[in-house]
Amino acid sequence: MTDQAITTSVRQISPTVSVIDIGGSVTRAADQALTNAYHEASAEKTRAIVLNFSNLEYMNSSGIGLLVTLLVRANRQNQQLYACGLSDHYRDIFSLTRLDEAIHIEPDEAAAIAAAERR
Amino acid sequence: MRPWLDIFRARLREPADLAALMQDLEPIVRAVVEPRPIALWAEPEVARCWVNQAPTPTFSPDDPLVAFCVAHPSPQAAERIRIDSPALAALHAELLVPLVSLGEFVAVIAIGDGSTETPLTAEQISALDEVAGLAAPAIRAARLALELAAAERAHRTSAEELRVAEIIQRSLLPETLPSIDGWRLDAYYKPARVVGGDLYDIIPLPGDLLGIVLGDASDKSVPAALVMATVRTLLRAAALRVVLPGQVLARVNDDLCAQIPPGMFVTCFFAILDPAAGRLRFANAGQCAPQLRGPEGVTELRARGWPLGMLPGRAYDEGEITFAPGSTVVCFSDGLTETHSRNGDMFGTERITATLEAQDCAAELIPALLAAKDAFADPDAEQEDDVTLISVIRMPAPEHVPLESAEPIVLASFTIPSAPDTERDAADRILAAVADLPLTETQRNRLYTASAETVMNAAEHGNQFRAELPVAIEVVRQGAAVQVRIADSGRGGPIPKPATPNIDAKLAGRQSPRGWGLFLIEKMVDQVDVIDEPSAHAVVLTVNLEKSASASVRPSS
Numbered sequence: 001m002t003d004q005a006i007t008t009s010v011r012q013i014s015p016t017v018s019v020i021d022i023g024g025s026v027t028r029a030a031d032q033a034l035t036n037a038y039h040e041a042s043a044e045k046t047r048a049i050v051l052n053f054s055n056l057e058y059m060n061s062s063g064i065g066l067l068v069t070l071l072v073r074a075n076r077q078n079q080q081l082y083a084c085g086l087s088d089h090y091r092d093i094f095s096l097t098r099l100d101e102a103i104h105i106e107p108d109e110a111a112a113i114a115a116a117e118r119r
Numbered sequence: 120m121r122p123w124l125d126i127f128r129a130r131l132r133e134p135a136d137l138a139a140l141m142q143d144l145e146p147i148v149r150a151v152v153e154p155r156p157i158a159l160w161a162e163p164e165v166a167r168c169w170v171n172q173a174p175t176p177t178f179s180p181d182d183p184l185v186a187f188c189v190a191h192p193s194p195q196a197a198e199r200i201r202i203d204s205p206a207l208a209a210l211h212a213e214l215l216v217p218l219v220s221l222g223e224f225v226a227v228i229a230i231g232d233g234s235t236e237t238p239l240t241a242e243q244i245s246a247l248d249e250v251a252g253l254a255a256p257a258i259r260a261a262r263l264a265l266e267l268a269a270a271e272r273a274h275r276t277s278a279e280e281l282r283v284a285e286i287i288q289r290s291l292l293p294e295t296l297p298s299i300d301g302w303r304l305d306a307y308y309k310p311a312r313v314v315g316g317d318l319y320d321i322i323p324l325p326g327d328l329l330g331i332v333l334g335d336a337s338d339k340s341v342p343a344a345l346v347m348a349t350v351r352t353l354l355r356a357a358a359l360r361v362v363l364p365g366q367v368l369a370r371v372n373d374d375l376c377a378q379i380p381p382g383m384f385v386t387c388f389f390a391i392l393d394p395a396a397g398r399l400r401f402a403n404a405g406q407c408a409p410q411l412r413g414p415e416g417v418t419e420l421r422a423r424g425w426p427l428g429m430l431p432g433r434a435y436d437e438g439e440i441t442f443a444p445g446s447t448v449v450c451f452s453d454g455l456t457e458t459h460s461r462n463g464d465m466f467g468t469e470r471i472t473a474t475l476e477a478q479d480c481a482a483e484l485i486p487a488l489l490a491a492k493d494a495f496a497d498p499d500a501e502q503e504d505d506v507t508l509i510s511v512i513r514m515p516a517p518e519h520v521p522l523e524s525a526e527p528i529v530l531a532s533f534t535i536p537s538a539p540d541t542e543r544d545a546a547d548r549i550l551a552a553v554a555d556l557p558l559t560e561t562q563r564n565r566l567y568t569a570s571a572e573t574v575m576n577a578a579e580h581g582n583q584f585r586a587e588l589p590v591a592i593e594v595v596r597q598g599a600a601v602q603v604r605i606a607d608s609g610r611g612g613p614i615p616k617p618a619t620p621n622i623d624a625k626l627a628g629r630q631s632p633r634g635w636g637l638f639l640i641e642k643m644v645d646q647v648d649v650i651d652e653p654s655a656h657a658v659v660l661t662v663n664l665e666k667s668a669s670a671s672v673r674p675s676s
Contacts, residue, residue, distance in 0.1 A: 004540050027540070058543060061572055061635035068625050068632035075626060089564035096642050097635060098622040 006030035007055065008037040016047040017116040019109070023055030026063030034066050038073060046079055048116035052109055054085030064097060071102050080104065080119050084112040124246075127253060137261035141168035144254050148216075151246045152230050152239065155213070160184075160206060161226030164262060175229075176209035183207075185224045188217035194244050194251070197229075214239055216247045218255035225255045225262070284341045291348050293321050297329065299394045305485050307508040309454075316343035317452050317505035318387075320351055322358050327395060330358045330367075333406060333450040333509055334387035337426075342380060350375060350385050350427065364389045364402035365424070365435035372404065372427045372435075379428040386426045388450055397442045397513055402435040407468065409450040412475040412484070414443050419468075442513035447484055449475065454506035455488065461497040470495065484510045528596040534589035535574065537582035537607070545592060546571040552594040553601055557664050566603070566662055569643035572636045573605045573658050581607025581656055591655075599664050600645070606657035 007023040018041040026034070041049050051067075074081050081103045086094065094100040106112035130143050141159075148157055159169045162178050179185075184204040197212045207215075213231030217224075230239070230247070296304040306319055316338060322330030332354055336343035350371065357370040368389055375385065388409060390401035401409075405426035408419040424435035440448075451471065458466040474491045478484055485508050492506075531552035535545045549570045550563060558566070574590055582588035593604040620638045624630040641647050646661035 004543070025543075029540070060542070060568070060575065061639050062633065064635045064639075065631075065633035068622070072626060072628070072632065088561070089568070092561075092565075093568070093639070097620070097638070102622060102626060 004029065006033045008033050010037055010040040012041075012043070013050075013113055014117065015043070015045045016119075017050065017113060018043070018046055018048075019050040019052055019113070021052045021055065023053075024057055026056065026059040026066060028062035028066075030063060031066055034070060038070055042074075042077060042079065046077070048080045048082060048119045049074060050082045050084060050106075050109065050112040050116055051103070052085050052112075053083060053087075053090065054109075056085070056087070056090065059090060059093075064093070064099070067099065067103070071099075080116070082106055082112040082116050084109050124250065124253075127250070131253060131257045137165065137258065137265055138168045140254070140257055140261055141165070144250070144258075145169050147250055148228055148230075148247065151243055151250070152214075155231035155235055155239075157231075158210065158212070158229040159226055160210065160229060161218075164265065165226050165258060176206045179206070180224075184227065188215075188227050189219055189222060189224050192217045192219035192251075192255075194247050214244070214247075216251050218251050218258060220255040220259040223259060225258050280341060284344050291351050292319065296321055297323060299329070301514050302392075302394050303510075303512040303514060305508075305510045305512075307485050307489065307506070309502070309507075310505045311454065311502045316347060317454065317507040318347040318351055319450075319507050319509055320354065322355055324358060324391065327393075329392040329394065330354070331390045331392060331399075331450070331509060331511065332387065333409075333452060333507060334385055334427075335406060335452050335505070335507075336385050337383050343383070346379060346383055346385060346428075349378065350387065354387075354389065358389075358391075363437060364391050364400055365422075365437040368402050368404050368424060368427065368435040369433060372425070372429075372433050373431045375428040376431040384426040384428040390420075390448075392511065397444075398439060399442065399448060399511070400437060400439045402437045404435065407451060407453055407456055409448050410468075410471060410475055411440055411446060411448050412478070413446040417472045417475045420448065442511075444513055445515035447475075447510055447512045449484055449488070450507075450509040451488070452505060452507040454502070454504035455492055455508065457504055458492050458496045458506075459500065459503070460495050461499075464495075466492060466495050484512075527602075529593060530596055530601075531594040532592070534591050535578075536586055537578040537584050537588050537590055538586065539579070539584060541578060542571040542574040545574040545590070549592065549594055549603055556596065556601055558601070558662065559665060562662055562665070565643035566601075566660070569640045569660050570603055570605070572640045572643075573603075573660060576636055577605050577607035577656075577658070581609065581611045583611060585610075597661075601662050601664065603660040603662075604657055605660070606650075606655050609652060609654055609656040611656070 004025050006026055009021045011019040013019055020037045020041050071081060083103045084106045086105065091105065094103070094105060104115060106115055124147065127143055127147055130140065158175045159166055160175050160178060162180070166175070166178065182204055183202045184206045187200065187202050194214055194216045197207065197215050200207060200215065210229040211232050212229035213233050213235070216228040216230060218226040218228065292308060296306060304321065308317065308319060310317065316336035318332065318334040320332040322332065324330050334347060334350055336346050353371045353374050354367065357367045361367050361370055368387065386405035388401065388403045388406040390399050392399050401420055401422055402424060403422040404424045408421045411418050411420055420438055420440060422436040422438045425433045455471070456465065456467055470491060471488065474487050475484060478487050488508060531548065533548060535541050546567045550567055574592070577590045578584060582590060588608045588610065591606040595602045595604065618630065620634050621630060625632050640660070644660045645663045648659040650657040650659065
């Protein structure tokens, strides 16, 4: 039985940039955890949030829906979302859904943070 | 004098020993003509056995004195010999005593230097004649015996050398040919003599490429084999460093020019096969052009270039072909084309083309060519030249079985409870059922997502998460495709088709953030079919098997 839960952790990189590490399964059940993580990452001066998917095992259509919700919130706060650590399969899904037009995909965390800092 | 002659005769009965004979002869002659100086003029093999009292001119078989002695094999007063002979002039002799046996010059003994006042007596001359008559055949026989012994030793060494060279050469030829999925490599090698000048090699290269070599040195011998061994080493080294076959040959040519014996050269065909792409890129240094037997007939693989080892700084043309499935490339050395028939015709390249065209099955080409050659060749003639053949076959694709006509094979059939979060287990089991099928990594990941989404829909919408209504899953191999059939009880009615999800609309709040399921399912597989029946509702996901994927499983017929 595969692990069904989402894992999250938040790191403040700078006053304007924070990172949310998202691991495990992102399904409908991840709603609350993801919302909490977003609120933790979103400080007054936050201008960019990096979503680190290095430990992501599984994301279904519900999970995509949650990301869209996250996007809507971030847009309201004028925050840009970045993503890194996506496997080929989920990179593919980001592309098919055009999520990657709204969330900027970077090859790794360092690049994502650098891009986030430039914002 | 008689006693010495008797001793000499006795010596002659013993086994021939040139040195002993000459050493016995000298005192006899000296005794007859004392106090005159004596000298022996003969080829070095004979002359060195006798320490000359007087210096002698260097022996030359072309000197007219040799022919004179053979024509007049009895003692001659030197002053009466009227020939233009440097040796005669240099000998300053009073008398010359030829030693000739069976019409063959053995030696000439020069007696005196003209300083003695009294001439030689008739008795002395007669004695010298008798000694010469005895000595000449004995010396000739002894010299022949020496030559024979030397030749035997040389022959034994030569056979030994050949054996060693053969062992070295065999160790340089590939022991086994690599096996590559979807391809077949065959080779045939038969040297004309013990050691040959042909070379073939199959070189594994980085990137799963394969180097193919067929070469031919300009003669068939130990030196040629050693040159081929050098070429093999140079080719292997260059092929690992340089990407294009023409450049490989250019580099090998330059290296070889620096070290090849003068007058030797090597023709060589070199190609790089990319089995994954089905492409062969090739260059040729004067070797017979290989032939490609493709679906449309036979063509030659032509590329110009000088043989290796002739001149440095040469450039080599390149060519490239793509193998259609079922095609074969055959490389051959000129031992095949130059096979002669009884009436002197050559096998040539046209007969090779005709033989290839006549074959159906790609695998039988080398035996077919050998059979044609044997039928053509003069049965009494020895094989003239090394024969080397290499064939590279791209196996025909497995027969395509149309979807409708194939018998379905059920790979898995199970049910899962209609509850939240059971879709991953279902997807795991579906993937396990197709593990041995030729699916790419991408196809597997996508099938996983599509299956999970479909099962989620069936459990949630179709069965309303009711425990007593399981989701039925069947995984079926249908010809060249795999189908996953996911069925629910149909209670939920047909799945409403929402508007195509649009990220902009969602971000703008015009669409719900959700609703990605069906969209993903359709994107992740090749075909989605919905079967609506009163008591069941099934979604069938179809994924087409790709030929280039891993795991080779023959389709059922």
